[in-house]
Amino acid sequence: MQFCLPSELRAPDGGRLADIGILPSIELERRNLAMIPGTGIVLRGAVRSILLVTKVPPGKIRTLAADSSSRTSV
Numbered sequence: 001m002q003f004c005l006p007s008e009l010r011a012p013d014g015g016r017l018a019d020i021g022i023l024p025s026i027e028l029e030r031r032n033l034a035m036i037p038g039t040g041i042v043l044r045g046a047v048r049s050i051l052l053v054t055k056v057p058p059g060k061i062r063t064l065a066a067d068s069s070s071r072t073s074v
Contacts, residue, residue: 020036028035054061 022041027033052058052064
C-alpha cells in the first residue's frame with residue numbers, strides 16, 4: 001500500500017501508480033476513469049476547503065500562492 005496526494009497519482013512516465021484511490025471528481029473526466037458504483041465522499045453545499053488569512057485588506061493583495069497539491073480548490 002502506498003499513500004500520496006491526489007495530484008501525485010500518475011507516475012512520471014504517465015503510467016498508473018494505483019488501481020484504486022480517492023481523488024477529486026474532476027479527475028474522473030480528465031483521466032477517463034470510472035467510479036465504483038455506490039461509492040464517494042460528497043457534501044451538499046459549499047465545501048469551504050480554502051481559508052484565506054491575511055493582515056492586508058483583500059483589495060490590496062497583489063500575489064496569491066496556492067498549494068501545488070490542490071487540483072480542484074485552485
